[in-house]
Amino acid sequence: MNVHVTPEQPHEPESTLPLAEARKAVEKQTGRIPTGPRAGGVKVYASGELYPDLRVPFREVAVHPSANEPPVTMYDSSGPYTDPAVAIDITRGLPKVMSSWRLDRGDIAPVAHPREVKPEDNGHASGKHLAPRFDVSNHRVFKGVPGRPVTQLEYARAGIITPEMEYVAIRENLRRAEARDLWGRSEGAQAASDRVASVSPERDGEPYGAVIPDYVTPAFVRDEIARGRAIIPMNINHPEVEPMIIGRNFLVKINANIGNSAVLSTVDDEVDKLVWATRWGADTVMDLSTGRNIHNIRDWIIRNSSVPIGTVPIYQALEKVGGVAEDLTFDVFADTLIEQAEQGVDYFTIHAGVRLPFVPLTANRVTGIVSRGGSIMAKWCLAHHKENFLYERFDEICEIMRAYDVSFSLGDGLRPGSIADANDAAQFAELRTLGELTKIAWDHGCQVMIEGPGHVPMHKIKENMDEQLKHCHEAPFYTLGPLTTDIAPGYDHITSAIGAAMIGWFGTAMLCYVTPKEHLGLPDRQDVKDGVITYKIAAHAADLAKGHPAARAHDDALSRARFEFRWEDQFNLGLDPETARQYHDETLPKEAHKTAHFCSMCGPKFCSMKISQDIRRDAQAQNDAGGSLAEAEAGMAEMSAKFRAGGGVVEVKV
């Protein structure tokens, strides 16, 4: 049996609640976990060819029949929570997605004696202060078998296409091939055929060196992983994950941070925020908890998460040594890695690039060191006058992480915390070190991504991407923002979305969201939603600018709905149907207004789209009747043709 612990066991001193009571307490707390389909769409699944059992989820939004268009398929990170066919019970966790293929191959095996939970794992919380334990009796802990491959990188190098690789290939294509076929088959094919272009438009973008294929194949996924240019973060102990890929030749992803702090929050809040964040589109979630109870809360989060979970293990390690950075040791850290790897954390932020010689480079900064992990390690380095033990013993860290396929997120502990400190010597010294470490991790078979800033004015953003590509060998970049100005506390989701969209365009593979509460307090539910939607915008704007062939269809479908006054379609196709509808209905609430050819912004007489349609309609009608407008239109076409040929006063680029 692989039960870490059950509350019934009398030797568990930190728990006083029997399991049933614990469940009840949590149920009461978690009653508001949002489930059920998202507005305007339905959940559908696609199966694999290599692995027919795959069930790759999408959100499908059908438009009004008058449009004569197939439904729009969207990427869906919301997990089983939005599938009405799945009964959600967060006390039991989500169903497993990952198959037993690794086990069947003999590449992994159950761990005979998983690490026992210790009182310090939860900051010595006890009694009523201890968060209820998740029942882990169904959670078997696995580990790689020595001498066998275990990471996606190792399989990819061996030429193997794993089920996860086919899964993400299907996921990235958003059923475009199917949509194209549907367009072809649809009635009124003439009009529709003009629209096919938007499903597979001619490549239109500036990819800055990204090489995005027309369609993502499982072999392409394998090859990108093999060369380290993409990762599938997915611990073998987190079988609930719906696989996703992070790399600059794939759709840009976003991460949402959750987690309690010593000041605030409970199990309730965090599971709710996890589900809420993924409901609106978070592709991964980082649990940045720092208070007590973080072991227990983490179990609740992982077992209920269909997206990869990242953590910063040094936070928990610090809690274990009573918050005294100087007392940190490699052993405490390694123990924490194993603890979290067995729970199923999918990627670890490791601040191994905060080297002793770099710390004084921050001495004259306006905002010093602003990474929590970075400041902890800097303090340790200076106190001991020793090199960072994460750097010195990086090989051992690699071996621990490899055994569970935990991906590296090499932390930027010296990232700038203000416009004044952007792109300085400390930051770039660390970045180059992360490049060194990337090669070492790859040598151990580990998957790697690199974290980036932070606070950077627009004109210094591209240099970040260029330096990262140059020194980190194209390992995926994962940036926080960056914030493009410091003057708007309360609005840093916006100051940072500007930078995030740009760096995503330049090649960043995943964008870590920033919420309106940044610098001011712990985000609540509304902040999480605002942060996620804002970053979905930034990521999609980046996909468009890169010329990702899967991106434009969504914009075009919504624009057509807008032009044709299909209000319901416009709401449903948007990132947040409820808010769009609510904004519209504030001024025009009646059902009849949902087909009205205007809104309250311009009113009926001044709607340009209506006038524009009138022009087309009149031209068509007069054309049919052979009237004067038809002549005008014909004349226009002729004049326009001449004009295009260069006969006009103004030369037109067509």
Place this chain on the structure above:
Amino acid sequence: MNVHVTPEQPHEPESTLPLAEARKAVEKQTGRIPTGPRAGGVKVYASGELYPDLRVPFREVAVHPSANEPPVTMYDSSGPYTDPAVAIDITRGLPKVMSSWRLDRGDIAPVAHPREVKPEDNGHASGKHLAPRFDVSNHRVFKGVPGRPVTQLEYARAGIITPEMEYVAIRENLRRAEARDLWGRSEGAQAASDRVASVSPERDGEPYGAVIPDYVTPAFVRDEIARGRAIIPMNINHPEVEPMIIGRNFLVKINANIGNSAVLSTVDDEVDKLVWATRWGADTVMDLSTGRNIHNIRDWIIRNSSVPIGTVPIYQALEKVGGVAEDLTFDVFADTLIEQAEQGVDYFTIHAGVRLPFVPLTANRVTGIVSRGGSIMAKWCLAHHKENFLYERFDEICEIMRAYDVSFSLGDGLRPGSIADANDAAQFAELRTLGELTKIAWDHGCQVMIEGPGHVPMHKIKENMDEQLKHCHEAPFYTLGPLTTDIAPGYDHITSAIGAAMIGWFGTAMLCYVTPKEHLGLPDRQDVKDGVITYKIAAHAADLAKGHPAARAHDDALSRARFEFRWEDQFNLGLDPETARQYHDETLPKEAHKTAHFCSMCGPKFCSMKISQDIRRDAQAQNDAGGSLAEAEAGMAEMSAKFRAGGGVVEVKV
């Protein structure tokens, strides 16, 4: 006398309310006009050297004495409403700012017979449907004297520095010279001297051809206006305006749109939105009203506006011909220009670039024509099969506008309304025509800016700026957004802020805001604020990226406050002190928390800035005591020095 009309006059059929009653009605309606100082700062004025009577407003925010810093001076567009010394009475309008210098020179003269208000000016509204008249008995109508200069462009060409030119020069410098002197004089000058750099930092930015001087002089302003690269939009009949300048070698400005539609809104709402928008930072306001009562509402807006007001006169012209585009004539349009010029509108959007041959170029667009003015003119052109009369009779329009120094905002009637339509033949054909028209307007002595899109994915934004600079001879660019994706109705302030920040960086002089209600309905108060703050962020991010020497001081002051846990300063220095404070206080409301060295985001043990400060403090203390940390620190400094010299494993760029 220059009274347009007084309600007492019995021949005014559309008004039934005597003036006193009208005033009462408005007073009741407008009780919520926001007045009083903005939180955290005070209003101060600077005087001129050439014109000592100038009173140029700024918002001054003092920081905590412990910081040993002079106050931060911010640009202040909020007008007398935030000056507690000014008694506001919106039924009387604002005090005049502009002096009588033009009149004294004999360049302008009162109009003997101003245009009378006609029933159609207010859409034939009457009785209780007619908005109350503003009492214009104090509003004398002026016009240029034939043969004399009247526009800022004409004075600039003649080598004359007007009071307005000195006013904006002072305004653009944000009292940086004074701040630098204060830094120099402050006690603890050693620490402070390090900070002087942020008031006048070394130029750090990518200006893309902008030539921003270290300090703006009145002569520089004159020269920029003379070559058409900047404008001071300010009708001689709008003496309430606090002069401001729009040009790419000045701070990036933002415009807020207000205005009723046929569906919604009243005098009350619009004056409130005007004051509200400028309170948060709108540099100009466009009144885009399209319903009835627009003449009357416009008087209320102009007489109460300290920022330039723009309009789209074709909207009112269309109302005058019963909403039938085909019935528009040049005479109705010219009459409307004179009506509005006499009221005091500062710039007109004129869609003279929507030429007949360009209209068919929009036939295959996804969203057709999305400019209201553009669609109206396109309809007229096609219906009559004639060239746009605004284009054909552009000279006459110039002569009307010149006589009042109304600036042109040459409208982009064919701007794209979706990602799919960006940068197409129709759009760029029109842009080149606007370049032609710019030269014509300049020949007439008129000030000109050029409107730009719209909806543009990131990779196509720079082309817009480059084409505009190339074809429009560096006349200031004034863009709407652009929106970088179409998929987020309800969040288009954000989709567009991304594009706005970028195009501002590339050289756009003024950004027209987009609110969260875009495409969905008429913005309300909260939407206006959200739009303005979002665009202040975009404009400032652009200033920073351009390397504007006045931009960074604000960011640095806020970052220092953040690092030093001066919470009150952090709130007050932000764009929206109330919201920042509220967000912080949601979780840590106590007064003691305002000096706490942490917030609820990370809690006390995990605050990186606190740890970072601890490191510095410990190093200092041990240094003083000659202890081991001092050695460590000394060793660090040495190691760092070696490292910088290239001795390290990693080469560091310093």
